[in-house]
Amino acid sequence: MPEINTSRPDPDPKEQIAQVFEGLFAKxxxxxxxxxxxxxxxxxxxxxxxxxxxxLPTLLQAKPSTDNNPDSGKNRPEVKGHTQEIKDYILKRxxxxxxxxxxxxxxxxxxxxxxxxxxxxxxCLVVIPRGVKLDITDxxxxxxxxxxxxxxxxxxxxxxxxxxxxxxLEGDFNQCQTDFRDMAQTxxxxxxxxxxxxxxxxxxxxxxxxxxxxxMFQGKTEKIKASPDTKKRLIYTTNYIARFVSCALGDDPxxxxxxxxxxxxxxxxxxxxxxxxxxxxxxxxxxxxxVQELTVEEVAAFKExxxxxxxxxxxxxxxxxxxxxxxxxxxxxxxxxxxxxxLDWAKKSHLWNGNVVLYNPNSENKNKSYKITANASGIxxxxxxxxxxxxxx
Numbered sequence: 001m002p003e004i005n006t007s008r009p010d011p012d013p014k015e016q017i018a019q020v021f022e023g024l025f026a027k028x029x030x031x032x033x034x035x036x037x038x039x040x041x042x043x044x045x046x047x048x049x050x051x052x053x054x055x056l057p058t059l060l061q062a063k064p065s066t067d068n069n070p071d072s073g074k075n076r077p078e079v080k081g082h083t084q085e086i087k088d089y090i091l092k093r094x095x096x097x098x099x100x101x102x103x104x105x106x107x108x109x110x111x112x113x114x115x116x117x118x119x120x121x122x123x124c125l126v127v128i129p130r131g132v133k134l135d136i137t138d139x140x141x142x143x144x145x146x147x148x149x150x151x152x153x154x155x156x157x158x159x160x161x162x163x164x165x166x167x168x169l170e171g172d173f174n175q176c177q178t179d180f181r182d183m184a185q186t187x188x189x190x191x192x193x194x195x196x197x198x199x200x201x202x203x204x205x206x207x208x209x210x211x212x213x214x215x216m217f218q219g220k221t222e223k224i225k226a227s228p229d230t231k232k233r234l235i236y237t238t239n240y241i242a243r244f245v246s247c248a249l250g251d252d253p254x255x256x257x258x259x260x261x262x263x264x265x266x267x268x269x270x271x272x273x274x275x276x277x278x279x280x281x282x283x284x285x286x287x288x289x290x291v292q293e294l295t296v297e298e299v300a301a302f303k304e305x306x307x308x309x310x311x312x313x314x315x316x317x318x319x320x321x322x323x324x325x326x327x328x329x330x331x332x333x334x335x336x337x338x339x340x341x342x343l344d345w346a347k348k349s350h351l352w353n354g355n356v357v358l359y360n361p362n363s364e365n366k367n368k369s370y371k372i373t374a375n376a377s378g379i380x381x382x383x384x385x386x387x388x389x390x391x392x393x
Contacts, residue, residue, distance in 0.1 A: 028125075030130070034049040036049040037122050039122060044169060045111075045169050047124065049167060057151075083148065087148060105143060107167055107168070108168040114126060114129070191238075206265055216273065221241065235303060246318070247321075247322060249325065272321060275341070279337075279338055280341040280345060283302075307356065312356050312373070315379055324337065343390070351385050354381075355382040358373055
């Protein structure tokens with residue numbers, strides 16, 4: 001007779017794990033339950049959980065300081081407008097079906113207020129009784145933004161998302177304040193780096209195109225730090241050029257130019273700038289020389305003698321170019337560009353003296369007898385002085 005195989009197939013590990021979790025979820029169904037990962041850091045146990053958007057408003061609570069009293073809360077006072085900025089960011093991306101991201105929130109709770117069922121290898125189930133709230137250590141504005149979006153008319157854009165929370169098992173008030181302070185010790189990103197990492201649209205996209213296609217900027221622009229290092233033969237920063245772009249196309253250094261076609265607008269501005277920098281006697285040599293062939297002395301001399309080596313000079317140029325920009329046809333008038341190029345852009349020119357270049361005849365240091373100012377009124381006067389010199393007003 002044939003031998004009967006009575007052995008059972010090996011159980012599927014995934015099914016076993018699923019059964020364990022299903023049993024635990026069923027047992028604690030009246031509480032909030034989340035799979036988690038246990039880890040230790042800084043001599044304390046912590047848990048990482050992922051929470052659906054609809055749970056955040058009732059699970060987390062913020063305790064910001066109020067009335068000029070830091071000890072009245074566990075984190076900083078609410079920053080007016082920051083919550084709205086986060087909401088605007090999410091909706092702007094989500095409405096277009098584009099990716100977006102919010103950083104991990106951090107909260108704390110006393111260890112005895114929640115149950116952590118450890119399953120081994122750092123895997124656990126976190127059981128949070130209904131009456132327990134997690135105090136936000138970092139992320140109060142993100143939580144509030146999610147809360148308001150969930151209660152608003154556009155909840156559909158966020159309702160199906162989950163948000164990670166690092167839960168610190170800490171009940172000491174003073175330590176929670178210290179944790180918030182410690183997490184705030186981050187280096188602020190310079191504007192040039194933020195622009196370099198910005199989405200390729202509007203003025204960010206146009207700026208990035210100019211950096212690659214305009215000889216005056218190519219290889220001569222600092223893309224990370226707040227100021228250009230002359231010793232590295234850098235003249236501009238990405239932020240300088242972005243402000244110029246906004247002035248040239250929108251007459252406002254902060255205009256994001258959201259509705260502008262990046263490729264077509266870039267093409268018009270590239271043609272205009274290459275014409276300008278090649279015709280202007282103050283920039284021609286720098287423009288035509290590859291950065292590898294430039295010397296530190298040449299860069300230093302240019303920045304010392306010409307206001308176009310400064311952010312304020314680019315802003316003046318941008319506002320003048322705006323006057324000759326035909327937006328409907330996406331075109332800068334060639335003849336007018338040449339006229340602007342013939343201006344005296346030297347720092348010592350009478351066009352800029354007293355508005356953006358301020359001299360101090362009593363200065364003891366002759367090499368520091370002036371200062372460059374980017375004051376809005378000074379720029380306005382400089383632009384009007386140049387326009388008057390050109391016969392445009």
